[in-house]
Amino acid sequence: MSRPPVFQAPKGMRDYYPAEMLRRRYIERLWRDVSIRHGFEEIEGPIFEHAELYTVKSGEAILGEIFGVFSGKDEEQVAGAAAGRAPFALRPEFTPTLARMFAARAGELARPTKWFMGGPLFRAERPQRGRLREFLQWNADFIGGEDSPHSKAAADAEVLGCMVGLLEACGLSSRDVRVQVSSRSAIQQLMMARCGVPAEAVPAALMLLDRRAKMNDAAFRETARPLGFDVDAFDQLTRDPLTAGADDPAFTAVWELIQSSYLKEWCDADFSIARGLAYYTGMVFEVHEASGAERALAGGGRYDKLIELFGGPPTPAVGFGMGDVVLSLVLQDRGLMPEGAALLDQLGRRPASLRPDVFVLSNATAEAEAQVRPLVAQLRRGDAGAAPDARSAVGPLHARQSYRATRNIGKLLKEASDVHARFAAIIESGSEATLKDLVAGTQERVALSSIAGRVSGS
């Protein structure tokens, strides 16, 4: 009798032997720790969903790009599969699950709700460098909150900050990787007002713009022509994206926040970024390795209409996804993936604390209030945020702030203890705070610059 064949994994799927599994765990640990320190809470959903969850948003064409799933036990489902219509689909992205989950409990969930997940997604594509059929994706989303341009820009910046926090935690620098920030709303406005695109052709023009880097210029222009899309006018207008986006309050607000923070060194305004998915409504961004040789490391943006589409109340939202495949390639190429005992030691470290290390609030004076956001961002970054000569042993911390309109300190302290924070820092001036140990019940007055050290027990 001949020996049975050595079975292989399906094409584009991975077998993780122990060495590969450790590297997978390393990336998952980074995703998870950075998310937790930025105040996101972890969720997960089913590996497969009703196929309608994807067609409602993307149309029937999506079925040609995903894996259908049916129960072999259910004759009706087998018959459905016979017509090429499986009742279920392996999830090709997480946002529909997230929107469905938020919509189902919208009445009881906090505003904002900050969620992250890191799990497998599936696409029925031909496997190639940087692209597999089964891959892991990290998602972080900021859902709800006030509907003002300023408040939305603050959420956009916080989500960008979490993304950049991951890049820093990986050991990447702003020379290795660039964050390209754009605005779907600004581009739409430009296309319609100044580049000849009629409203009904805007979705197609956006899709085309998203594919531009993968096409040759002649083919791009040929496809643009029937859409009325004056490519030369668009290129001319967006050569200076800051002027091009000047009429879009959403873009100008987020760009100002970027410029006034450490995000400045990571971000470029770049209106060639349009993002392929139809649901983005405002700020969008992509993260690329600086040489441009790899696919995008991550992408995301604002999607203010999506929760509604899944049956929830109108809810602004912003988030991003980052896959593991390109990130792994970039880390390996730059020697940033630890090996041997160093990798084992990294994975043996204490994970990010699920209890906030510190909950930051202010005494409601303008001077103190202006310090909340920068201090929270700095605590979350740890050493990465300090000047090189000021770097201590203080690592990144889990820091939170309140998003509520109230300035009532009692209410804010209750919020801090409800989430089991260890410390609360009440900023009282541009340079000082009262630091309350919520476990011991003690308090002391400290300089803002010494909060990290006190809180981390050093």
Place this chain on the structure above:
Amino acid sequence: MSRPPVFQAPKGMRDYYPAEMLRRRYIERLWRDVSIRHGFEEIEGPIFEHAELYTVKSGEAILGEIFGVFSGKDEEQVAGAAAGRAPFALRPEFTPTLARMFAARAGELARPTKWFMGGPLFRAERPQRGRLREFLQWNADFIGGEDSPHSKAAADAEVLGCMVGLLEACGLSSRDVRVQVSSRSAIQQLMMARCGVPAEAVPAALMLLDRRAKMNDAAFRETARPLGFDVDAFDQLTRDPLTAGADDPAFTAVWELIQSSYLKEWCDADFSIARGLAYYTGMVFEVHEASGAERALAGGGRYDKLIELFGGPPTPAVGFGMGDVVLSLVLQDRGLMPEGAALLDQLGRRPASLRPDVFVLSNATAEAEAQVRPLVAQLRRGDAGAAPDARSAVGPLHARQSYRATRNIGKLLKEASDVHARFAAIIESGSEATLKDLVAGTQERVALSSIAGRVSGS
């Protein structure tokens, strides 16, 4: 326009909101930490496999119990699904993936190879208490090693020890949960030699025995009759399983090891346990909550022919699977699932060290060699293994031993440093060892009872 429906997760699938996700992470952490401390290395495989991976072992009937998967992009696959034959299947168990992965690299993998995984599995069943369509399962497998009854029994006992280590880590006691140990080979022998079952009917008789607890007695006996299965004779013979298993060297060897260790208080010999899956060849076991009210918490056994079936060399193997659903129910019912800040603190603890805390060997005298296995087991259990009055702050440790035939201390120390162990303990008598700090390069002579304290830095 009417509001779109609030979409729901497919039946039998779970949405993990943050509170549920923390409980999921708690169970995954326990699985992972216990596995690592017992010297198992983590692997993962694809979420779906070629459907043949399951039919080769279980026949075509399995297709009626699993979820078929096909690419919506591939017309041939869509056509295949039309005939009810999807090319892929969501994995209903992990063992075929494990056997495939081992077979594919059998030439280069260590003997034994000790692997664990904890991930999602899928069954196209009607959801009910303790049973969902998507669930998590922990698998730990000991593959390869010497083919003697004694060596196999040692592997069986080590796998049982890992299982029991998890129960202890959950806070369960041997009054809460019982491990029922049986032997597929002993039962087969009894059936054929003394209960009238012809060889060709043995698989059916085993399947029937496995379902007995879920059937009424009349139906059970009616199905047994055409198999020639003399149920009364079987019940009479197995009333005393130790006598019934006395002719099976595999069973007697493992039972002796159980009786001479802490496993004794957890285990019962019980020949009503047959396990449903056809591939078991020797020792089998199930873990049940003591009242018997729930489904099995875990089950496993020896499967010495399976690696071969997947194209590998003949390789003895033993392992088990434990699902998350019943375990969660049992922990919740007994108040053993931490909540609030306690749960957050549990998840914030340092994980099990991937570097072995200590690698145990002996100077090859019989007296010292006999201490290796019990010491390793005790270090892995931590406080749970100490007499109540001797309990210190020393928690469970990651302890390893060598499985090689060599007694050459130089070679064994090289093995210890190859796996990045922090300490090596060379047992030199029934009570003493030389403890080498492999990082600092120092060594000292210590009592066996003080190794745990030295190694954990207290």
